Amino acid sequence: MALPIYASTGERIWYYTFRVICALIFIFLITPILIIIPLSFNAQPYFSITEGMLRLDPEAYSLRWYADIFRNGMAAPDATEGWWADMWANAQWVRAMKNSFVIGFFATLLATGFGTLAAIGLSRSEMPYRGLIMSILISPMIVPLVITAAGMFYFYSQIGLSQTKFGVILAHAALGTPFVIITVTATLVGFDKSLVRAAASMGADPVRTFFKIQMPLILPGVISGGLFAFITSFDEVVAVLFLASPEDRTIPRQMFSGIREQISPTILAVATILVIISIGLLTMVEILRRRSERMRGLTPS
Amino acid sequence: MADMTALDSGVMMAADGTPLKKKLKQALFLSRVRAFALVAPLLLFILASFIVPIVMLLWQGVHNDTYTKNMPLSAKALYEWDGQSDPTESMAEALVADLVVARDNKTIGRVATRVNREYSGTRSLFTKSARSAAKMEAPFLEALIDKDKDWADIEVWKAMKIASKSYTPAFYAAAVDMTYNADGSFERVEEQGRIYVKLFLRTFMVSLVVTLACFVLGFPVAYLLSTLPMRTSNLLMILVLLPFWTSLLVRTTAWIAMLQSQGILNNIFVAVGITSDDARFSLIYNMTGTLIAMTHILLPFMILPLYSVMRGISPSYVRAAKSLGATNWTAFWRVYFPATIPGIGAGALLVFILSIGYYITPALVGGQNGTLISNFIADHMQKTLNWSLAAALGGLLLASVLILYWIYDKVVGIDNMKLG
Numbered sequence: 001m002a003l004p005i006y007a008s009t010g011e012r013i014w015y016y017t018f019r020v021i022c023a024l025i026f027i028f029l030i031t032p033i034l035i036i037i038p039l040s041f042n043a044q045p046y047f048s049i050t051e052g053m054l055r056l057d058p059e060a061y062s063l064r065w066y067a068d069i070f071r072n073g074m075a076a077p078d079a080t081e082g083w084w085a086d087m088w089a090n091a092q093w094v095r096a097m098k099n100s101f102v103i104g105f106f107a108t109l110l111a112t113g114f115g116t117l118a119a120i121g122l123s124r125s126e127m128p129y130r131g132l133i134m135s136i137l138i139s140p141m142i143v144p145l146v147i148t149a150a151g152m153f154y155f156y157s158q159i160g161l162s163q164t165k166f167g168v169i170l171a172h173a174a175l176g177t178p179f180v181i182i183t184v185t186a187t188l189v190g191f192d193k194s195l196v197r198a199a200a201s202m203g204a205d206p207v208r209t210f211f212k213i214q215m216p217l218i219l220p221g222v223i224s225g226g227l228f229a230f231i232t233s234f235d236e237v238v239a240v241l242f243l244a245s246p247e248d249r250t251i252p253r254q255m256f257s258g259i260r261e262q263i264s265p266t267i268l269a270v271a272t273i274l275v276i277i278s279i280g281l282l283t284m285v286e287i288l289r290r291r292s293e294r295m296r297g298l299t300p301s
Numbered sequence: 302m303a304d305m306t307a308l309d310s311g312v313m314m315a316a317d318g319t320p321l322k323k324k325l326k327q328a329l330f331l332s333r334v335r336a337f338a339l340v341a342p343l344l345l346f347i348l349a350s351f352i353v354p355i356v357m358l359l360w361q362g363v364h365n366d367t368y369t370k371n372m373p374l375s376a377k378a379l380y381e382w383d384g385q386s387d388p389t390e391s392m393a394e395a396l397v398a399d400l401v402v403a404r405d406n407k408t409i410g411r412v413a414t415r416v417n418r419e420y421s422g423t424r425s426l427f428t429k430s431a432r433s434a435a436k437m438e439a440p441f442l443e444a445l446i447d448k449d450k451d452w453a454d455i456e457v458w459k460a461m462k463i464a465s466k467s468y469t470p471a472f473y474a475a476a477v478d479m480t481y482n483a484d485g486s487f488e489r490v491e492e493q494g495r496i497y498v499k500l501f502l503r504t505f506m507v508s509l510v511v512t513l514a515c516f517v518l519g520f521p522v523a524y525l526l527s528t529l530p531m532r533t534s535n536l537l538m539i540l541v542l543l544p545f546w547t548s549l550l551v552r553t554t555a556w557i558a559m560l561q562s563q564g565i566l567n568n569i570f571v572a573v574g575i576t577s578d579d580a581r582f583s584l585i586y587n588m589t590g591t592l593i594a595m596t597h598i599l600l601p602f603m604i605l606p607l608y609s610v611m612r613g614i615s616p617s618y619v620r621a622a623k624s625l626g627a628t629n630w631t632a633f634w635r636v637y638f639p640a641t642i643p644g645i646g647a648g649a650l651l652v653f654i655l656s657i658g659y660y661i662t663p664a665l666v667g668g669q670n671g672t673l674i675s676n677f678i679a680d681h682m683q684k685t686l687n688w689s690l691a692a693a694l695g696g697l698l699l700a701s702v703l704i705l706y707w708i709y710d711k712v713v714g715i716d717n718m719k720l721g
Contacts, residue, residue: 011629022525025518029600030540033547035565041557047558048568088303114343121339126332130713133340135706138715140351142706144658146675147355149693150682155354156460174351177343182718183306235485235548238660242682259665268558271551278546282539285546 033275040065040268047265065269069093072266092135093270095247096254103165104233107172111229114173115180116222118216122181123188134181141178145238148175151240163245172240176229183228187292200218220292224285231281358697362476362692366467367415370716371408372399376465379458384483388458393442395459400434419471420460426451450514459483472693497619497677497694504674505699507591508656512603514596515652516645519603523644526604527611538608545601554596559586560666585689586668594662599655603648608711610644647713654705658698 004017024154061073071077071267073092087094121127122134142149152171153162158249161167191214199209215222237252251270258267313321369376374395382392403409413427430448437444445452462483463471471481479487480496489495522541526534544552559565567581576582584590614637622632662673667676674694681691709715 011433013393018525019522022521025522026537026540028518028597029544032552032559032597033544036551036558041603046563048563048565053715090439096527110346114346116342118343123335124336124339124584125330127327127336127340128333131710134715135710136352137343137347138718139348142654143355143717144660144675144695144698144702146658147358148351148698149364150678150691150695151354151356151358153682154358154688170336170350174347177347225709231546237550238679241679252548252550255548255554256661256665259550265555267554271548271554274548274551275543277624278548280541282542282546 004301008038030166036268037275040265040272042265042268047263048267052205054229060259068264068266069269069273079135092249093251093254093266098249099165099244100234100250100252103168103172103248104230106169106228107176107233110169110173111176111180112222112226115177115225115229116184117144117216118177119166119184119188119225123191137181138178144248145175145236149242152239156243163248165244165248167243168240168248168250171243172233172236173229175236175239176232179224179228179232180222184221184223187218189248191217198251203268217295218292220288220295224288227281227285228290231278305367313470317649339445358688358692359696360692361689362696363470363474364468365415365472365689367411368461368464368470369467371403371406372410372465375399375461379462379465382458382460382462384459388442388444388452388455390440392458393445393452394439397434397441397445399438400431404431404434414686416457416464418462418690420456423451423457423460426457428474428524462518468519472689473696475690475691476697488542494608497674500677504657505593507595507673508653510592511595511599511656512649512653513599514592515603517648518613518647519600519607519648520641523604523607523611525615541601541604544597545605549598549661552592553662556590556597557585557666560590560593561586585666588667588671590668591663591671591673594666595656598662599652602651602655606647606651607641607644610641610647614640628708643713647709647717650705652715654702654709657702657705 005013007015038049038053038294039047041061041063042048043055043064044062050060057238070087070091070093073095074086074090079086118137122137127133129136146236149171151222152167156162156167161170184213195213196209199213200206204212233248233263235252237250237256240250241256242246249257251274253265255270258264311462313389317323366643375398378395400409405411409428409431413424416427417424426449430445430452433448437448442452451457459482463469463481463713470479474481474487476497478490478498479491481487526537527543531535557564561567562581562583564585566584567576570576570582571578584593618636618640619632620635623629627635658675659673660679663671663673663693664676664679667673675698678691678694678698681687681694
């Protein structure tokens with residue numbers, strides 16, 4: 001929407017004011033995320049930009065908080081021998097990272113497997129009670145997390161699942177499925193049903209049709225649904241607060257207690273790493289979306 | 302089927318001799334079963350791991366059998382008591398017998414806590430009396446009063462009568478700042494004890510303010526993005542999507558760094574001269590911090606649905622309005638704005654639903670007066686261990702969310718939910 005040549009002075013003023021307003025809102029959106037990156041290189045244990053940093057004094061910057069990610073919790077952080085094994089076994093953040101990835105991986109697997117099947121079923125026109133079932137399956141996204149987590153805590157502790165990794169994986173899988181269903185359903189909307197009929201008419205059985213025809217076409221949607229499920233688990237902290245034992249702490253859980261108890265810039269270093277991970281995931285989802293649109297013969301937007 | 306046999310000769314038959322209509326019905330039934338079979342695994346999984354736990358928790362809000370289970374004789378005696386007259390000897394006898402058993406089974410602590418919730422200050426009365434209950438002899442009522450004169454207080458017995466009901470509205474009453482009396486009546490708790498209604502109202506207010514703020518900030522951005530050329534708008538979209546994909550904890554941490562009294566914003570204010578060094582604004586660990594951080598976190602949920610609706614509005618509508626003599630404002634307000642209402646509805650409902658159950662951000666940056674109902678539910682689950690009250694509060698919160706969810710389904714349709 002470029003400014004037309006015949007625009008009046010008032011229109012011109014409004015045009016530029018509007019852009020300034022939008023720029024301010026964009027600044028509001030992005031500044032908090034960008035600001036933590038320089039803060040994480042602070043040599044001082046403060047959550048603020050020091051004068052030295054403004055002068056670009058190299059002394060004011062350091063990687064000590066990144067080193068602290070690996071050293072915090074180690075039995076002998078200054079030992080030369082067995083440093084790696086010690087870090088891998090004892091460092092708090094490293095353990096949290098391992099837990100996050102293990103829980104995220106299995107939760108994603110469960111959520112994507114069940115979710116994709118269900119989305120295929122739900123997108124069939126002959127599906128009975130479609131609306132009701134859909135609203136039940138989406139509800140984990142809507143129900144306040146505290147209620148979900150409290151309910152699971154209550155129920156899982158009666159069947160011996162609380163304080164285990166498996167309990168957290170089940171909880172995260174349940175929380176991730178709505179995202180898989182939404183993304184895969186959106187991909188299936190553009191799926192040409194006659195392709196399935198064509199395959200069947202040429203003698204392919206339903207299983208073969210699914211793996212050879214349908215799956216490759218909806219794969220981008222399935223993968224981005226999986227990424228959504230993974231980030232949901234990777235970012236989730238309430239269920240972990242209620243269900244996980246101290247050894248099963250994930251990264252967000254570790255950050256939560258870090259913010260509450262001993263606030264140190266190590267959290268900012270971890271946050272910076274997480275921002276980089278989310279940039280990676282965002283890029284992947286975007287590439288997949290374009291690929292899926294190309295495959296379905298739409299011009300990628 | 303009946304009329305088909307009547308028209309036997311005129312019915313189309315399949316190769317195996319069954320009527321075609323019947324055959325079609327079978328095929329349709331089979332395909333329905335097949336579609337359902339695809340959904341069934343997930344449905345079972347969600348029911349078992351998600352729905353059942355929540356229902357079991359909510360059940361605790363109306364059903365608490367701590368007293369009945371551990372003090373069966375006393376519960377029976379209390380059931381027969383009218384709740385008005387003086388406690389009788391048979392009630393005391395049943396109580397002493399139960400106290401002996403409860404002490405042996407080590408359940409007396411739970412019973413004492415349960416009664417203490419109805420009438421505070423009675424916890425030690427129970428544990429103390431249970432210790433010497435085995436040595437008590439008839440008449441038991443006098444023996445109890447002899448041990449502790451509080452047993453002469455009829456309020457203690459009334460509290461026990463309330464606790465002895467397994468199915469009770471007491472917790473839901475407590476969740477709306479009412480007390481449930483032994484005679485079945487309700488009354489409001491005293492002024493300084495009323496916290497939950499205030500808390501619910503505060504939660505609704507916060508959600509409303511956050512939704513409004515998201516709308517005010519989201520509408521211009523979505524409008525700009527939808528009118529710019531695709532290439533530019535996709536680039537700017539990154540600024541919306543990156544916060545959306547960034548961890549909640551990261552964003553909350555970032556706001557702490559921005560807003561705390563030695564934080565970046567306050568340092569800028571001091572440097573520019575808006576405030577002096579010893580009068581820094583307190584922007585975090587209070588309501589302001591909660592509002593700012595929640596608005597930032599939920600803003601993408603408003604922008605994305607608004608954007609997708611605005612993309613679909615043809616620019617020729619506004620041009621047509623202007624060519625018919627409408628001013629810029631009229632063209633916007635009468636033509637463009639009404640067309641964006643589906644997007645506003647979708648975004649606003651989503652933001653409201655998400656913010657009403659918010660827990661993490663208020664817990665971290667809310668301080669004393671920025672906490673919401675979710676934080677109290679978590680506290681009752683984890684600290685005070687009053688699960689029944691947590692369930693009652695959760696039940697009320699869940700009910701309001703489900704009503705909004707139902708409205709969302711009617712207005713927007715769950716199928717139309719989009720991500721990114």
